[in-house]
Amino acid sequence: MGADGPPYTHWDVGSGAEREFVEALYARAVQLEPDLAPPTGAMGAGRIAVKVAVDRLLRSRVFAGVTERMLVGNMKQAIAFLGDPGVKARVLDRLRESVSADTRVLIGHSLGSIVAYELLCAAAGETPVELLVTMGSPLGIPLLVFDRLTPVPVDGVGAWPGTGIGWVNVSDPDDFVALRPQLGGLFAAADSDVSVDDRVVDNGSDPHAAQRYLNSRETGSAVGAVIGG
Template sequence: MTRVVVVHGVGQQFLGKGVLHSAIGLAVLDGLDNAGLETSGLTPADVSVAFYGRVFRQPGTKDLSDLPLIEEIEDDFETALLRVWWEGGALQEPDRIESPERSGSKAPVPRSVQHMMEALTRSRSMTKIAQRFLLGSLRQVNRYLNETGIRERAQECVSGAVGADTRVLVGHSLGSVVAYEALCAHPQWPVTTFVTLGSPLGIRNLIFDRLRPPPVAGRGEWPGGVASWTNLCDVNDVVALVKKLGPQFDPPGGWRRVKDKTLDNGWKVHDLIHHLTDSDTGRAVAAGLRL
């Protein structure tokens, strides 16, 4: 019986569903406990992981050989998304990150990419992330949004995890995009509660405007049969650049259905486990399960 499905974020291609579940299942229960809520018999067995990382794994690779080098970043989408993150990071952490305007950086790729990378790795959200991992994350976002086969296979992984008893769908980082599109494509699913963690869904032009189905008049389609949507992100998370998704996804007419909240994840601002163990996440999951 799967009551909660968690869709992971980028950079998990060398792991697997079992490895991820060992931490994620317990983290969901810890979120409930940190919120002071009873689990009412909920166990890690009631939590499933929609593992789509395998769709990004290159056959025969065992190391970082499939992650791009700075010199390989020539794609306009990847460069634009990196710049948006840089600009957002400079606004959020001017004490650490110099703004693009102040830097005067107008160098061509790859020197401009190097400049953006150096700026971002000074941020609180990127301090512990190696440059190649960050560039690999850019590549995965790009491939999901722009390669039909990747998109379809990732969503099939979500479809395979959702069952008749699933009431809560949690999406982290790129996984929130995968989960959102899967919900829109399957309005018949029994999922009533959607929880997004560290989500880039609101980044216009690069992500929001490339969603399927596409937004209409600047507003994204409401995800399937969901009754409640809670969006959580760390205030310093540059991946979740747009902190409030309500203005872009709430139904017209002033009816607020997305609950936007910021939290403090410490030095791991974008970490999935830190998100799941937060009390606000616990309360959102509990509400979906009516605990």
């Protein structure tokens, strides 16, 4: 998560998808870290509930060291990318410019995994990418993310990100940003038995850390199988 952007606080969490995103993350966080649950009667409703949820999320292992500004800002970026065609087009254009003729592996962490997935879907096989690696991905979050992807999933199954592209998804069970950590079964290629290769890692005290995902054996072996071949 980056530190750039406006000085957001919980007051900037909008109604609708933004609030639902915070609530979904917080509900999963409490399941994994019961100590994050508020004292009886403290949750309240409306804006008070959002404040409590954000405050408690910032105490979690997943968001250790993350500021309120960063948490709210990144959540807003995710919702804007999924819901605003103009934002999506600009973001995809920037990533497209970074994919060169010798790019064989595309790696996306957290929100970046959504962007990487949608770029490959939009490219329709017109990139040299052979493997998509997603890490700590929220792609499987129902309604808020999965059901708002482009292309829209059909009958509960999302599109495969390009013909001939492999997909390795790496997740830590304690990383609640990957609310549905296993993506196998959610995405399928037409007329093919290829599926997502879900791999589980242990990132220790920092479950969502991009560096720990990148340094894992599971990620390294996936990338090495392509670029080392």
